[in-house]
Amino acid sequence: MKIIHTADWHIGKLVHGIHMTEDQAYILEEFIKLIEIEKPQVVIIGGDLYDRSIPPVEAVELLDYVFTRIIDMGVKIVAIGGNHDSADRVSFGNKILKNKGLYIEGKIKDTIEPIKIEDEYGPVNFYLLPYADPVIVREVYKNEEVKSHDMAMKVIIDKIKENMNKDERNILVCHSFLRGDSDPETSESELPLSIGGSEYVSVDHFLDFDYVALGHLHRPQRVKEEKIRYSGSLLKYSFSETTQNKSVTLIDMKEDGQVEIKFEKLKTIRDMRKIKGEINKLLDPSVYEGTNCEDYIMAILTDEGEIIDPIGKLRQVYPNILRIERESRDESENTRTSASREYTKKSLIDLFDEFYASMTKNEFDEEKTNTLISVIETLKGEGREV
Structure with a gap:
């Protein structure tokens, strides 16, 4: 089975006040051209279809246009909601859309039935696991032990494995933050799933699947094994991503579930x-x-x-x-260390003088010094600590 894996389209995104819809429309046209050339049976989208839960009208229209073009080519779409998406909006009409070849899931369910799509070798089971906060998973699965993303994922995957047919090929589509042997590479444009380290999920939960199509991280990368991959975003959405090589992931799944993977870079209007x-x-x-x-x-x-x-x-x-x-000046470690040693030896005026000079490259003259002294004296007169 030939599959194209992509994720994190973030349609409707603003970057430094600039609407990216024109750039997104262009690269999605390039994506459609790639589908026409490669002729996959399935396109996987690993979440964050939109950039916010209430997307602008033009974003909804663009996604509708792209989905229609893909389905009209006879290609099935398997998609999930991400942490930027609204679970209710993504799930709307999903039962009707299945008849058209669009399988989309925005809400986590207590029982995840696979989407079966067949090729010449038999069925491939696609398990759709949209993003869900641990609080939601705890409620849906009625399990009070779920207090982190890792525990939530373990509970869900264990439930899937109870009925998973390991004699067939199984693909998991998931929007999560996986950690393997080392920390993954992140970007500034990724919205944290939680505060602190509780957003991390162990990759070990996913090893029984033949391929794991991930969304959330914007850099294309594998997690521990080649078959567990983030496709990355189609476009760069922050200056922390300038060195990243964006692509979509092309998968050729064999009869025994082994996968051959290659990457295709799409043309953009602007870098x-x-x-x-x-x-x-x-x-x-x-x-x-x-x-x-x-x-x-x-x-x-x-x-x-x-x-x-x-x-x-x-x-x-x-x-x-x-x-x-x-560009910052005089910020070497030696300079900072030296300054810290001398800190207690200098008056407030001297410290402010040095700070002003380092920031402006101008002299902190007598008039400015007198103004600062006046402010300090006023604050002291009001009983404030200076």
């Missing part, structure tokens, strides 16, 4: 990347010629001293610049 240097150099045609100036840009400026309207100047060349940072 998301960082540039670094003095502002005049970044505006030099010899620097930006041959690059796509329409890309989403984060500029790290290395200039010393004040810069007048840097965003305006850079936008003349890079119209989609989203973020500017100044």
Whole structure:
């Protein structure tokens, strides 16, 4: 069986105030072209179809258009809701949609029956496991021991295994944060599933499946074994993802359940990347010629001293610049250590003088010193600790 695994479309997403719908529509057209070429029997989407629980109208229309195009090609869709999706909205009409070849699940159930899709070798069982908070799992499974994502997953998988036919091929579609032999690579654009380490789930719960199609993490990566994979997001959604190679995962499942895996990169309108240097150099045609100036840009400026309207100047060349940072100066470990040693030896005025100079590269002159002294004296007069 030929399968395409993708996830984390986040349709309707805003990045630094920019609507990504145009970029998403473009890359989803490229995705449809890939389906036309590869002719898979099934497309798996591992959650986070939308970026928020109440998506904008254009996001709903885009997803409807893409699903219709895929189903019209005779390709079945197996999809789940993620932590960004609304379980009720994703699940709406799912019983009717099954007749069209769209199997979509947004709510966790106490009994997860597999979706059976057959190829020339027989049935492949797809178990759809949408994201669910441990509180929900505890209520649905009536198990008071469920207090973490890991325990919730163990309870669900143990229940699936009670009736799972291991003589047939079994695929799990899941939206979760798995940890294997090492910590997975995360991105700033991923919404945490919980606070602290309780969001982690052990990969060992999943080893009995022939393939595990994961969603949630935006970097394509495997977890412990090749058959347990995050497909990653289609697009870059934060500047922490600039070095990631986005792709979709192509799976060829054999008669015995073994999988051959390859990756396909899709064309985008714009990349998301960082540039670094003095502002005049970044505006030099010899620097930006041959690059796509329409890309989403984060500029790290290395200039010393004040810069007048840097965003305006850079936008003349890079119209989609989203973020500017100044490179920090004098932040080496030795400098910080030395400063900490001298901290108690310096007055508040001296410390503020050094801080002001390091941040602005300007002198903390007598007028500013007198103003600061006046503020300190006023605070002391009010009985405040300074």
